[in-house]
Amino acid sequence: MFNDLNPSNWDVDWSIVAYDLALSTIVLVVAVILSYFAYRVVFALVNRLTRMSDNHVDDLLIDRVRSPIKWSFIAIGVTIAAQVDQTLGLLWEPLAQFLRPALLGWIAFNIVRAFTAGLEAKMEVHEDPVAMRSRKTRIAVLSRVATFAIIVITVGLMLFAIPSVRSIGTTMLASAGLAALAIGAAAQPALKSLISGLQIALTEPMRIGDLVKVDGEVGRVEQMKMSFVTVRTWDERVLIVPTSRFLDESFENWSRSNEELTGPVFLHLDPATSVAPIREEFERYVKAHSLFDGRNLGMLMTESYPESIEMRLSMSAKTIGELWQLRCDTREHMLDWMREHAPDALIRHRLEVPGGHPKAGEAAAP
Structure with missing residues (x-):
């Protein structure tokens, strides 16, 4: 045998x-x-x-x-x-x-x-920059969602080819209710970010390329990930803001429908200033400026104090960048013009003593 x-x-x-x-x-x-x-x-x-x-x-x-x-x-x-x-x-x-x-x-x-x-x-x-930013945002967010789903499904199918993993998956299906609760509790931040990204892509409170103000900082939306949004400021810093932050808290979007904005320039002048010549020069200069779009133009006295008055010079431009340049040019021009043509309009802290003071004369005598 x-x-x-x-x-x-x-x-x-x-x-x-x-x-x-x-x-x-x-x-x-x-x-x-x-x-x-x-x-x-x-x-x-x-x-x-x-x-x-x-x-x-x-x-x-x-x-x-x-x-x-x-x-x-x-x-x-x-x-x-x-x-x-x-x-x-x-x-x-x-x-x-x-x-x-x-x-x-x-x-x-x-x-x-x-x-x-x-x-x-x-x-x-595309000719319309607002529509272009809208489409770009939807494409970016939805493509990332599709990519994430493809990767998860592919890895899952590859893992289920392993017999031991398949048996574990079959066992987990028997307690699918408890597993769903546990996974939902553990993945709450990730699911919240995913839902926030989809909601932003569909409702469009902001888009890639929009100029927003968040946490007191102004910058362009550069990237929109599923969990965070990057905002680049004018000095090239990058703000990393959680995606859910834009839905849970308020923020400013300066280019929501278009980039046409009206911006102010504030001048603080002497109360004895004659306002009419300054208004005339302001309107003349802005109307002749190449960046002015002709929509809004005005000069108003918004505040009056014992030692100064506040003048708000408002103007408009087609884009936010052009408006910023127009405001800077107007501010510089108006100060130069007042130094030359209306020096009394500039505020000076001075002490006037009519006829002098008797003690001052005594102190000056030998």
């Missing part, structure tokens, strides 16, 4: 093994070559069709998915060959369980990137 334990009975016919491996290798090589040939034929036809179209999005899409589609063709060819060759099937099937979801995720990821690039390229020639 110990004859089966004789090592001589364990001998393997290596010639048969070598033959099987050689045959599997030939089948594999033929499958790869035929798959690559099929890929070249299909893409040659697709390229001919895309050249007939004037739309650049399909060109971007083809360029992006070319690599994953090529490897998908090869994977499909090897899978078909593995159905014919049993040895190849034993080697290929465990690996294919990971490659299939990875290739599908790669294709979906590149499709999202291609459509994003195509929409952004098409958007660059």
Whole structure:
């Protein structure tokens, strides 16, 4: 009964093994070559069709998915060959369980990137800057949401190819209610940021490129991530603001509908100042300025104090940058003009002693 334990009975016919491996290798090589040939034929036809179209999005899409589609063709060819060759099937099937979801995720990821690039390229020639910022914000946020979902689903499918992970997942499904509560409690900040990002993309309280004022700082919205927003100030600092902050608290958006704004310049003058000449010079200068858009122009006395009066000089421009430059030019010009033509309008802290003081004369006498 110990004859089966004789090592001589364990001998393997290596010639048969070598033959099987050689045959599997030939089948594999033929499958790869035929798959690559099929890929070249299909893409040659697709390229001919895309050249007939004037739309650049399909060109971007083809360029992006070319690599994953090529490897998908090869994977499909090897899978078909593995159905014919049993040895190849034993080697290929465990690996294919990971490659299939990875290739599908790669294709979906590149499709999202291609459509994003195509929409952004098409958007660059848009005439309305407000509509362009609106579309750019929606594209950025929604593409990140789609990318995040593709990555999560792809990794999940790859992990479920592992038997131990699949059994754990089946066990967790039995207690899905408790698991959902636990995951929801643990991922509350991430879910809040995700929902905030989607809400901002849909309701558009701000967009990429908008000029906003938050925490007393003014800057342009540079990037909108799912968890935070970057705002670049005029001195090139970058503010990192949580996305939910823009929904939970108030902030100023200076370019919500357009960039046409009215800005003030404040002058503090002597109460004895004659206002009419200053108003006339202000209106003359601003009307002649190349950055003034002709919408709003006015000079009002907004405050009156015992030692000064406050004059508000308001003007408007087409863009926020032009308005800032117009205000700076107007402020500088008006001060220069008053120093030359109305020096009494400038505030001076002085002490007037009519006729002198008797003690002052006594102190000056020898």
